[in-house]
Amino acid sequence: xxxxxxxxxxxxxxxxxxxxxxxxxxxxxxxxxxxxxxxxxxxxxxxxxxxxxxxxxxxxxxxxxxxxxxxxxxxxxxxxxxxxxxxxxxxxxxxxxxxxxxxxxxxxxxxxxxxxxxxxxxxxxxxxxxxxxxxxxxxxxxxxxxxxxxxxxxxxxxxxxxxxxxxxxxxxxxxxxxxxxxxxxxxxxxxxxxxxxxxxxxxxxxxxxxxxxxxxxxxxxxxxxxxxxxxxxxxxxxxxxxxxxxxxxxxxxxxxxxxxxxxxxxxxxxxxxxxxxxxxxxxxxxxxxxxxxxxxx
Amino acid sequence: xxxxxxxxxxxxxxxxxxxxxxxxxxxxxxxxxxxxxxxxxxxxxxxxxxxxxxxxxxxxxxxxxxxxxxxxxxxxxxxxxxxxxxxxxxxxxxxxxxxxxxxxxxxxxxxxxxxxxxxxxxxxxxxxxxxxxxxxxxxxxxxxxxxxxxxxxxxxxxxxxxxxxxxxxxxxxxxxxxxxxxxxxxxxxxxxxxxxxxxxxxxxxxxxxxxxxxxxxxxxxxxxxxxxxxxxxxxxxxxxxxxxxxxxxxxxxxxxxxxxxxxxxxxxxxxxxxxxxxxxxxxxxxxxxxxxxxxxx
DNA sequence: GTGGTTTAGGCGAACGTTCGCCTAAAATTA
DNA sequence: TAATTTTAGGCGAACGTTCGCCTAAACCAC
Numbered sequence: 001x002x003x004x005x006x007x008x009x010x011x012x013x014x015x016x017x018x019x020x021x022x023x024x025x026x027x028x029x030x031x032x033x034x035x036x037x038x039x040x041x042x043x044x045x046x047x048x049x050x051x052x053x054x055x056x057x058x059x060x061x062x063x064x065x066x067x068x069x070x071x072x073x074x075x076x077x078x079x080x081x082x083x084x085x086x087x088x089x090x091x092x093x094x095x096x097x098x099x100x101x102x103x104x105x106x107x108x109x110x111x112x113x114x115x116x117x118x119x120x121x122x123x124x125x126x127x128x129x130x131x132x133x134x135x136x137x138x139x140x141x142x143x144x145x146x147x148x149x150x151x152x153x154x155x156x157x158x159x160x161x162x163x164x165x166x167x168x169x170x171x172x173x174x175x176x177x178x179x180x181x182x183x184x185x186x187x188x189x190x191x192x193x194x195x196x197x198x199x200x201x202x203x204x205x206x207x208x209x210x211x212x213x214x215x216x217x218x219x220x221x222x223x224x225x226x227x228x229x230x231x232x233x234x235x236x237x238x239x240x241x242x243x244x245x246x247x248x249x250x251x252x253x254x255x256x257x258x259x260x261x262x263x264x265x266x267x268x269x270x271x272x273x274x275x276x277x278x279x280x281x282x283x284x285x286x287x288x289x290x291x292x293x294x295x296x297x
Numbered sequence: 298x299x300x301x302x303x304x305x306x307x308x309x310x311x312x313x314x315x316x317x318x319x320x321x322x323x324x325x326x327x328x329x330x331x332x333x334x335x336x337x338x339x340x341x342x343x344x345x346x347x348x349x350x351x352x353x354x355x356x357x358x359x360x361x362x363x364x365x366x367x368x369x370x371x372x373x374x375x376x377x378x379x380x381x382x383x384x385x386x387x388x389x390x391x392x393x394x395x396x397x398x399x400x401x402x403x404x405x406x407x408x409x410x411x412x413x414x415x416x417x418x419x420x421x422x423x424x425x426x427x428x429x430x431x432x433x434x435x436x437x438x439x440x441x442x443x444x445x446x447x448x449x450x451x452x453x454x455x456x457x458x459x460x461x462x463x464x465x466x467x468x469x470x471x472x473x474x475x476x477x478x479x480x481x482x483x484x485x486x487x488x489x490x491x492x493x494x495x496x497x498x499x500x501x502x503x504x505x506x507x508x509x510x511x512x513x514x515x516x517x518x519x520x521x522x523x524x525x526x527x528x529x530x531x532x533x534x535x536x537x538x539x540x541x542x543x544x545x546x547x548x549x550x551x552x553x554x555x556x557x558x559x560x561x562x563x564x565x566x567x568x569x570x571x572x573x574x575x576x577x578x579x580x581x582x583x584x585x586x587x588x589x590x591x592x593x594x
Numbered sequence: 595g596t597g598g599t600t601t602a603g604g605c606g607a608a609c610g611t612t613c614g615c616c617t618a619a620a621a622t623t624a
Numbered sequence: 625t626a627a628t629t630t631t632a633g634g635c636g637a638a639c640g641t642t643c644g645c646c647t648a649a650a651c652c653a654c
Binding site for chain 2: 634640
Binding site for chain 2: 004005047049050051052053054056057064067082085086089090093098099100101102103105116119120121122184261
C-alpha cells in the first residue's frame with residue numbers, strides 16, 4: 001500500500017508548517033490568499049486526505065455511530081428497516097459520520113457489547129432500531145451515558161434524548177388513547193395510497209380500531225394531500241356529517257394537518273377538547289402526540 | 298462523559314510502566330506471575346479498555362471493513378442479504394473487526410466514495426454484496442489496491458475472492474425434483490442475458506434437462522425482467538400454448554416471480570399442484586403466506 | 595520616529611497506543 | 625568467585641492530528 005500522505009508532506013511542499021496546513025483546511029485562521037492557494041494546490045497535487053485515526057485520537061471522537069438492528073426475526077423481514085438503514089447511512093454521511101454495525105449474540109451479551117464499544121471509544125453514540133416496550137438495550141445504554149436515538153418507542157421511563165416514533169405504533173397508540181377516553185367514532189385524515197409512510201400510519205389506525213372492535217364508517221377514512229388546507233377542508237366535511245355519524249375525534253398524520261383541522265373545528269363553532277378531539281403527529285422527538293383533545297407543539 | 302482510563306492509569310496503579318501494561322495485555326513479554334496479577338487486577342478494578350483511536354493510529358489499521366450493499370431495489374427486500382449482513386457482522390467480530398456501512402449515492406460517486414474511505418484509512422478493506430457482471434465497483438476498488446471480497450462474482454478479469462449462492466446447483470436440483478415427479482415439459486422464466494446470476498441459474502436448468510434427456514421447447518425458456526408482473530405475464534403466455542406444448546411445471550428464479558406465476562395459473566383456471574407445478578428460489582418470507590404451498594429452495 | 599494594535603503563521607504539546615532498544619538484576623555456567 | 629547468558633521490564637520514539645500560545649512583521653495613529 002502506498003505511503004501515507006500526511007499534513008507534513010503537504011506542508012513541506014507548500015512551504016509552511018504542518019499545523020498551518022491543518023488550520024487552512026478547517027478555515028481556522030486567516031491566511032494570505034497566496035498561502036491558501038499554495039496549500040490547496042499542494043493538497044490537490046498530493047491527493048492528501050486527513051487520516052481518520054489521527055483525527056479520532058486528537059478529537060476524542062470516532063465519527064462513528066453504532067447501529068443496533070435485530071437480525072430479521074425469521075419470517076418477517078422488514079423492508080422498512082432496510083429503508084431505514086439506508087437512510088441513516090446517507091444522513092450520517094452528510095455530517096461526516098459513518099454507521100458501524102455490531103453483533104449482539106445473546107441477551108446476556110448486551111451489556112458487554114455496548115460497554116465495550118463505548119469504553120473503547122469505538123462509537124460516539126447509538127441508533128437502535130426496532131425498539132420495543134421494555135427493550136433491554138435501553139437501560140444498558142442509558143447507564144453508559146452516551147447519546148442515543150431509537151427507532152421505535154420504549155416506555156420504560158428513561159427519557160431517551162430523542163425518540164423516533166414508528167408510524168404504525170404511534171398512530172395506533174394515539175387511537176388507543178382516544179378509545180380509552182371513551183371515543184367511539186374516530187376519523188382519520190390519511191394520505192394518498194402511494195405514500196408508504198401514510199399506509200403505515202393508516203395501518204396503525206386499523207390496528208387500533210380492530211383491537212377495540214369499533215366499526216369504521218367509510219366516510220371517516222379521508223384521503224388527500226396537503227397540509228393546513230387539506231386538514232381544514234377535510235375536517236369541515238367530517239363535521240358536516242349528521243350528528244350520529246359525526247366523529248368525536250380526528251386523527252391526523254402530521255401536525256400541520258392537525259392545525260388545519262383545529263381551525264375548521266373552531267370556525268364551525270365546536271370546541272376542541274369538549275366536542276371533538278384532534279391529534280397530530282410528527283416524526284421528530286415527540287413523546288406526547290396526544291394531549292386530550294388538543295395538539296400543541 | 299467519564300474520563301478516559303488509559304494505560305498510564307493502569308500502570309501507576311499496578312506500579313509498572315505503561316508500556317509494560319501494554320505488553321502484558323498482548324502477552325508480548327514474560328513477566329513474573331506477581332506482576333501479571335497486579336496488572337490484571339488493576340485493569341479489572343479500573344475497567345480499562347484499550348482506546349481504539351490510539352490503537353488505530355499506532356497500528357495504521359482501523360479494524361473496520363466497509364460493506365457495500367445495494368439499497369434494496371423497490372419493495373423487494375432479500376432475506377438472503379439480510380442474513381448475509383448478519384453473518385459478516387458476527388464473523389468480523391470474531392476477529393476483532395467491525396462492519397462499516399457507507400453510502401453510495403450515484404454511480405459517478407463510486408470512485409470518490411471508495412477513494413475517500415481508503416485514503417482516510419477509515420477502512421482496512423471491503424466486502425461487496427450483490428456483485429454482478431461488469432459491476433462498476435470492482436475495477437475501482439482493485440485500482441485502490443485494497444483487500445476485498447465479494448458476494449456474487451464479477452467475471453471481468455479481476456481475481457477477486459468471492460462467495461456466492463450456487464444457483465446452478467440449486468436450480469438443477471429443483472428441476473431434478475420435478476423430473477422425479479414425472480414432469481417432462483418444464484419451462485423456466487429466466488432473466489436477461491446480462492445477469493450473471495441469471496445465467497448461472499439457467500445453466501442449472503440446462504444441466505438437469507440434459508441429464509434427464511428431456512427436449513426443450515424454445516418457448517419454454519422465457520427471458521424477462523421484473524417480479525410479480527413478469528411472472529404473471531410470462532406464465533399466461535406459457536399456459537396459452539397448445540396442450541401438447543404446454544409445460545406442466547414452471548421454474549422461476551426467485552420467489553416473487555413465482556407468486557406472479559401462481560396468480561396467473563389460478564386466473565387461467567388451473568390448479569397448482571395438480572395441473573401445474575411452480576418452484577421459486579431464495580425463500581422469500583411471503584412464500585409462507587401464499588395459499589398453495591410453494592415449492593422453494 | 596515612537597508606541598500600540600493587529601495579523602500571519604510558527605511552534606510545542608497532547609491525544610493513547612505499540613515497537614524496539616536498552617539495562618540492571620537474576621540465573622546459569624565454569 | 626568470576627564470567628556469561630538470560631530475563632523482566634523501563635524508556636524513548638513514533639503514528640497524524642488539533643489546540644492554544646507566542647512572535648515577528650505589518651499596520652495605524654499621533
